[in-house]
Amino acid sequence: MTDAKTASRAWMRAQSRVGRRTALPVVAFGLLGIALATGQAACAGVALQTALAPASSPVPWIALAGFALFAVLRAGLTLLSERAAFEAGATARRRLRTDALTRLLAAGPALLRERHSGELTSVVVDRIEALDGLFARWMPAATLAIAGPVLIVLVAAIADWKAALVLAGAGLLVPFAMALSGIGAAVAAKRQFAALGHLQARFLDRVRGIATIVMHGRAGDEAVALGAAADELRRRTMRVLRVAFLSSVALDLAMALALILIALRYGAQLMEGRLDNPGTALFVLLLVPEFFAPLRGFAAAYQEKFHAGAAADALVTLPPPPEPAPDLPVRTVEARGLTVAFEDVRLTWDEQRGPALDGLSFRVPAGEILVLAGPSGAGKSTVMEILLGFVRPQSGRVTFNGADVSTLVPQALARMTAWIGQRPMLFAGTIRENIRFARPEATDAEVDEAARLARVDSFAATLPKGLDTVVGEGGYGLSGGQAQRVAIARAFLKNAPLLLLDEPTVHLDPATEAEVLESLRRLTIGRTVILASHSSAAHSFGGRRLDLRAGRAAAAA
Incomplete structure (x- = not known):
C-alpha cells in the first residue's frame, strides 16, 4: 500500500x-x-x-x-x-x-x-x-x-x-x-x-x-x-x-x-x-x-x-511501458521458409501453480507441421502466446530462422504470424471488413479470393448482401463454423509464413469440423504450422506430434 x-x-x-x-x-x-x-x-x-x-x-x-x-x-x-x-x-x-x-x-x-x-x-x-x-x-x-x-x-x-x-x-x-x-x-x-x-x-x-x-x-x-x-x-x-x-x-x-x-x-x-x-x-x-x-x-x-x-x-497499476528494443542490430528473416525453434524455454505465470513451460525445446523446420498434444494446462496455449509475442520467456530462446524473437521488430513479427484460435473475434461491421482486418490495404479482389479459399463465399451467397452483410459484435448472426471460416479467410489474406492454430475446431460439430479442417489444410500448404488441439480429426493433418506434460516435451512422433 x-x-x-x-x-x-x-x-x-x-x-x-x-x-x-x-x-x-x-x-x-x-x-x-x-x-x-x-x-x-x-x-x-x-x-x-x-x-x-x-x-x-x-x-x-x-x-x-x-x-x-x-x-x-x-x-x-x-x-x-x-x-x-x-x-x-x-x-x-x-x-x-x-x-x-x-x-x-x-x-x-x-x-x-x-x-x-x-x-x-x-x-x-x-x-x-x-x-x-x-x-x-x-x-x-x-x-x-x-x-x-x-x-x-x-x-x-x-x-x-x-x-x-x-x-x-x-x-x-x-x-x-x-x-x-x-x-x-x-x-x-x-x-x-x-x-x-x-x-x-x-x-x-x-x-x-x-x-x-x-x-x-x-x-x-x-x-x-x-x-x-x-x-x-x-x-x-x-x-x-x-x-x-x-x-x-x-x-x-x-x-x-x-x-x-x-x-x-x-x-x-x-x-x-x-x-x-x-x-x-x-x-x-x-x-x-x-x-x-x-x-x-x-x-x-x-x-x-x-x-x-x-x-x-x-x-500507476497499469503494466510498465514496453522495454526499449535491445541495443543490438535488428534482425530480419526471410518471408518464406520460416524455421521455428524453442531452446530450453521456461515461463511461470504463478509460482504457486508451478511452471507453465519447464525447459521446453523443439524445432519446426520450414514448411513442416507440428501438432502439440497433451492435457489442458500442459503449456500448449503458452507456446502460442510466446510465438505471438504476447509474453516473453523468463529464460531460454525462441528463434525464427536463428533470429531471437526479442530482436525482431514487433510489427515484423506480427506480419510473419497468422493465428486462428478457439473463438475468432469478429467486430461489428460487414464480413468483408472483418476479413480485411488482417490486411487493411488489401483490394476487394484479394478479399474475394481469400473468402473463396476459406469457403466463406459458400454461405455468404445466402446472405442478403453477400460479403457486405453486416454482422454484430462477436460475430452475432453467424454460426461458429461460419465465424471460423471468416478467421481462416483472414489468414489467407494475411499470407504469413507461420500459421498458429489453437484448438480451431473445439466448439464445432463433426460435419462443420470436417469442412473447417479442409479449408485449414489448404491454408497450411507452403507454411510452417504449429497446431494445438485435442481433436483426433485435427491430428490427421499429419506432420510431427509433440506431447506436452507439465510444460515439458514428453514424447515426439
Missing part, C-alpha cells in the same frame, strides 16, 4: 510538471483578465467621482466608455481562456490515453489473466477522463489563486492600504477551510471511483453473459443487483458533492466578511463626513469580488485534484 501511494504521488508530481507548461496560456489570459477587471473598477470609481464633483459634466462619458471597452475585452479573454483550457485538457488526455493503450497492448492478452477487462476499460476511459480537470482547471487555477489575489492586493494597497490588509486577511482564511474539506473529498473521490469500476465490470460481465442469465431465469435478480451497484455509486457521488460544497461555503463567508468590513470602514467615514474620495471607496469595494474570483475558481477546481489522485492510484 505504501509503495502504491508513493508511486501515485510520484506520478502526480511528474504530471504536474508537464501540466504547468500547458497551463501557461490559461494563466496568462487569467492575469490579463484580472488586469482588465482592475481597469473596470477604476473606470467605475472615476465615473462616480466625476459625477459627484461640482464642476464636472453631468455624464462622465470617457470613464463609462473605458468601462464598456474593458468589459468587451474581458469577454474575449474569457473565451480565449476557455479554449486554451480545453486544449490543455484534451492534449493531456490524448497523451495519457496513448500511453495507457501502449502499455496495455504491450502487455497483450496475458494481462487479462490478472485484471478484469471492465476494470481496464474503466481505467483507460473514465479514469483518464477524470484527469481533464487536473490539466484544464486545477493547474491554471492553482497559479491564479496566488498570483491574482496578490495583484489585486497590490493595486488596492495603492488606493487604501488598510482595505488591502482586510482583503489579505480574509483571503488567508480560504486555504485553511479548503484544506479541511479536501481531506474528506480525497477519501470520497477514491470510494466513488471504486464504486464506478465495480459497476462497470459487473455490467460488462452481465452484457456478455446475457444469454446465460435469461436461460437460467436470473434476469430479475441481476437487474436488482445492478440497481444496487448503481445506487451505491449514486451515494458515493453525492458524498463527493456534499464535501465539495463545504469549500464553496467557506469562500462565500470569507468574501462576505471582507465586503462587510470594508463597507463598514467607508460607511463610518461617510457618516462622519470624512469620505473625501467616494470614487476610491467604490474602486476598492469593486475589487473585493475580483479578489475572490481566482479563489472561487480555485475552489471550483479544488476537487479535481482529488479526482486526479484517485485516478492516479489506478493508472
Whole structure:
C-alpha cells in the first residue's frame, strides 16, 4: 500500500510538471483578465467621482466608455481562456490515453489473466477522463489563486492600504477551510471511483453473459443487483458533492466578511463626513469580488485534484511501458521458409501453480507441421502466446530462422504470424471488413479470393448482401463454423509464413469440423504450422506430434 501511494504521488508530481507548461496560456489570459477587471473598477470609481464633483459634466462619458471597452475585452479573454483550457485538457488526455493503450497492448492478452477487462476499460476511459480537470482547471487555477489575489492586493494597497490588509486577511482564511474539506473529498473521490469500476465490470460481465442469465431465469435478480451497484455509486457521488460544497461555503463567508468590513470602514467615514474620495471607496469595494474570483475558481477546481489522485492510484497499476528494443542490430528473416525453434524455454505465470513451460525445446523446420498434444494446462496455449509475442520467456530462446524473437521488430513479427484460435473475434461491421482486418490495404479482389479459399463465399451467397452483410459484435448472426471460416479467410489474406492454430475446431460439430479442417489444410500448404488441439480429426493433418506434460516435451512422433 505504501509503495502504491508513493508511486501515485510520484506520478502526480511528474504530471504536474508537464501540466504547468500547458497551463501557461490559461494563466496568462487569467492575469490579463484580472488586469482588465482592475481597469473596470477604476473606470467605475472615476465615473462616480466625476459625477459627484461640482464642476464636472453631468455624464462622465470617457470613464463609462473605458468601462464598456474593458468589459468587451474581458469577454474575449474569457473565451480565449476557455479554449486554451480545453486544449490543455484534451492534449493531456490524448497523451495519457496513448500511453495507457501502449502499455496495455504491450502487455497483450496475458494481462487479462490478472485484471478484469471492465476494470481496464474503466481505467483507460473514465479514469483518464477524470484527469481533464487536473490539466484544464486545477493547474491554471492553482497559479491564479496566488498570483491574482496578490495583484489585486497590490493595486488596492495603492488606493487604501488598510482595505488591502482586510482583503489579505480574509483571503488567508480560504486555504485553511479548503484544506479541511479536501481531506474528506480525497477519501470520497477514491470510494466513488471504486464504486464506478465495480459497476462497470459487473455490467460488462452481465452484457456478455446475457444469454446465460435469461436461460437460467436470473434476469430479475441481476437487474436488482445492478440497481444496487448503481445506487451505491449514486451515494458515493453525492458524498463527493456534499464535501465539495463545504469549500464553496467557506469562500462565500470569507468574501462576505471582507465586503462587510470594508463597507463598514467607508460607511463610518461617510457618516462622519470624512469620505473625501467616494470614487476610491467604490474602486476598492469593486475589487473585493475580483479578489475572490481566482479563489472561487480555485475552489471550483479544488476537487479535481482529488479526482486526479484517485485516478492516479489506478493508472500507476497499469503494466510498465514496453522495454526499449535491445541495443543490438535488428534482425530480419526471410518471408518464406520460416524455421521455428524453442531452446530450453521456461515461463511461470504463478509460482504457486508451478511452471507453465519447464525447459521446453523443439524445432519446426520450414514448411513442416507440428501438432502439440497433451492435457489442458500442459503449456500448449503458452507456446502460442510466446510465438505471438504476447509474453516473453523468463529464460531460454525462441528463434525464427536463428533470429531471437526479442530482436525482431514487433510489427515484423506480427506480419510473419497468422493465428486462428478457439473463438475468432469478429467486430461489428460487414464480413468483408472483418476479413480485411488482417490486411487493411488489401483490394476487394484479394478479399474475394481469400473468402473463396476459406469457403466463406459458400454461405455468404445466402446472405442478403453477400460479403457486405453486416454482422454484430462477436460475430452475432453467424454460426461458429461460419465465424471460423471468416478467421481462416483472414489468414489467407494475411499470407504469413507461420500459421498458429489453437484448438480451431473445439466448439464445432463433426460435419462443420470436417469442412473447417479442409479449408485449414489448404491454408497450411507452403507454411510452417504449429497446431494445438485435442481433436483426433485435427491430428490427421499429419506432420510431427509433440506431447506436452507439465510444460515439458514428453514424447515426439
